[in-house]
Amino acid sequence: MKPRALALLHYPVLDRRGDLVASAVTNLDLHDLARNAVTFGWDRFYVVTPIEEQRRLAERIRDHWCRGFGADYNPHRKKALELIEILPDLETAIGDWEKHSGETVVPVLTGASVRGGISCEQCLEMNHRQPLLLLFGTGWGLAPSLYQHGWPALEPIRGKGAYNHLPVRSAAAIIMDRLSGSARCP
Template structure:
């Protein structure tokens, strides 16, 4: 008897560089880093993410992403490291969160913000609850990750809900992960085969 193909939930992620907050809670745009392009793309590929959007309003920053992607998809990098080419296949740079939603075009998707500022949330999802929504209820999800000091209040309030924050080990409960690490942990918890 043939083995049944397991269900893979529909998931897109967005790395938001604008609108995000700085240390004084002002709305700013942060710079895109080469590490975030590569490392998050690799985690997204491991965990079956359909699309990874890098969101920034500045043309120069989007052009930087496109140059990196071109190098690894069609340039010398594609011959040097085919695994990297595979990982970067579903990455797209866009000008806004709205453009990312429009491009993915899954209107019924839950929009889940990641933040430590849960007081702004419509609904607070535990990892187990969101995993159930994705794997059992089969709801598609668009998950947003903020750079800088996190997503803005407006963006969090406009989301379907927020995902519980990643907690550090007691007694310190240190919570200052790189966004690359946070994305990997979140993807493993909601998409991992455990």
């Protein structure tokens, strides 16, 4: 398997009215996705926001746990948050991931409203051939503009009924588990 990274985008994403917005960084998103990433052996976690103050906030959170008081208080958290890279836009994240992995990167989109989309198996097959960069949207999901690059999108998580409003924290945990190839239920 080639290396794996995820990116949590705070822009371009939609709000509840379907308007294009830059969403606010959520402390627990950083912790939860970083802990998922280190658990499942992912290599990098990009936190992407164009707003400088929000990047500074994310840096303060990361640095508290990686260098500050938190690093001694909870070394497990340090190990997770060390995977975080905070960047202003997706292009920079793709560039960084291509530089790090030494290969061309084709991002894979995720979202509750994806129609069709590739299966986990297909995503794993892709990841056998090339590094993975999985994109998660905050707010009400990744903006339509991101779907115009021709990048593949992962089929949504289907529950029991029509309800499709999982938190990004839950969706990311489930997808990373599904892509881990662990022993599964029937």
